[in-house]
Amino acid sequence: MGKIYIVGLGPGGIFEMTNRAEEVLEGCDIIVGYTVYVDLIREDFKEKTFLATGMKQEVDRCKIVLEEALKGKKVAMVCSGDAGVYGMAGIVHEVAKDHPEVEIEVIPGVTAACSAAAVLGAPLIHDFVMISLSDLLTSWETIEKRIALAAQADFVICFYNPSSRKRHDYLEKACKIIMEYERPETVAGYVQHIGREGQNIKVCTLEEMVNAKVDMFTTVIIGNSETKVINGKMVTPRGYEKHYDV
Amino acid sequence: MGKIYIVGLGPGGIFEMTNRAEEVLEGCDIIVGYTVYVDLIREDFKEKTFLATGMKQEVDRCKIVLEEALKGKKVAMVCSGDAGVYGMAGIVHEVAKDHPEVEIEVIPGVTAACSAAAVLGAPLIHDFVMISLSDLLTSWETIEKRIALAAQADFVICFYNPSSRKRHDYLEKACKIIMEYERPETVAGYVQHIGREGQNIKVCTLEEMVNAKVDMFTTVIIGNSETKVINGKMVTPRGYEKHYDV
Known part of the structure; x- marks a missing residue:
């Protein structure tokens, strides 16, 4: 079974991320996020598959993440700051509500x-x-x-x-x-x-x-x-x- | 001139810390903190000098930090979670108020x-x-x-x-x-x-x-x-x- 991680990057690139967040991204198959945030870390995780979507496409982004997890992938949804403060952690749980078999883990970051x-x-x-x-x-x-x-x-x-x-x-x-x-x-x-x-x-x-x-x-x-x-x-x-x- | 860093460790040990926090601790001469938090990271920074004080000794801890910075040392005061949320960042600024020559930098962490x-x-x-x-x-x-x-x-x-x-x-x-x-x-x-x-x-x-x-x-x-x-x-x-x- 796949798994969804929702990862808070902190304010900047890899330097502002926790060691746990870095390890989780290293272990994922796919990294999904808003274009601006994905660009902050793309160079640090060169071997990963990235999927970037634009602003106001939050719900679609969650559906992509769920779809990949249902295929058995380990997927990380990245957010700026902390994923749990006005971040994507909430909407991912809502979009995945009918799939309790998909594990969701939130990796906190430094909020703005x-x-x-x-x-x-x-x-x-x-x-x-x-x-x-x-x-x-x-x-x-x-x-x-x-x-x-x-x-x-x-x-x-x-x-x-x-x-x-x-x-x-x-x-x-x-x-x-x-x-x-x-x-x-x-x-x-x-x-x-x-x-x-x-x-x-x-x-x-x-x-x-x-x-x-x-x-x-x-x-x-x-x-x-x-x-x-x-x-x-x-x-x-x-x-x-x-x-x-x- | 010395410098004071007030570093938020996040919830646990080195794994929950940001890369920036880790780099700052690596670059310091002395790490000061409440016994319980110092013990969380002592093994990860074996070559550092640690100074641990007990609970309710926050003001004394700040005075130690200021004294060492005035001697020219780079001193890190560590806190659990984020140093700026009910943490030591405030009282360090207050204790050091008459020494604007001592630079103070807060390194944020994941708050509880x-x-x-x-x-x-x-x-x-x-x-x-x-x-x-x-x-x-x-x-x-x-x-x-x-x-x-x-x-x-x-x-x-x-x-x-x-x-x-x-x-x-x-x-x-x-x-x-x-x-x-x-x-x-x-x-x-x-x-x-x-x-x-x-x-x-x-x-x-x-x-x-x-x-x-x-x-x-x-x-x-x-x-x-x-x-x-x-x-x-x-x-x-x-x-x-x-x-x-x-």
């Missing part, structure tokens, strides 16, 4: 929130939420409600998919909702093209983030009321400084 | 939420929050407020530090707060000792989670209103099934 946080400093040290600003599959009303409640709870907020051509003002709207609960000078930051060519980092305020020019390859983090800037880095305290001599 | 999600199936596919149930450094009032608002927003909720000897009923209290907003049959799950000896996985309901016997090495995930069980796995839909023929 964590790799963005690492280059910004340490913004996710305390309770945080992840919200995707894409309304392709979720209503904007649900997204707005979640942003408001997250801000009210003083969570650090990490936005995935903060913008696209059609949704150029979504980050602006989101920041304005947060400003109803948090101060305009709340520390914020973003990272574009994490770990890839053209990586761009900015630490600023919530108010400045309203007009930030970000694209769909950007991860945005809005601090909580205690987040501060230390030597240019964005740092959310865990609370040690209240109890220890730091 | 992602490794727990991977073995449970795909519970974090949609918007989620991370909440630590430890009230050592955060007031229980703040924690309760965040749980209630997160449940109201129908976020998937991931709990870190769900229990300890002194806080044996915290997960019970947390689940009861969520039940004010979500159905008792909401899908939930937990993983103990992820990626290590004695790994234990359970998929159950929110109501059953109230009485779950978990320890501080457990990661708990409570699904949102749409999370379902597919062939024994916990899966949160992204929304494809509403728009595509899955």
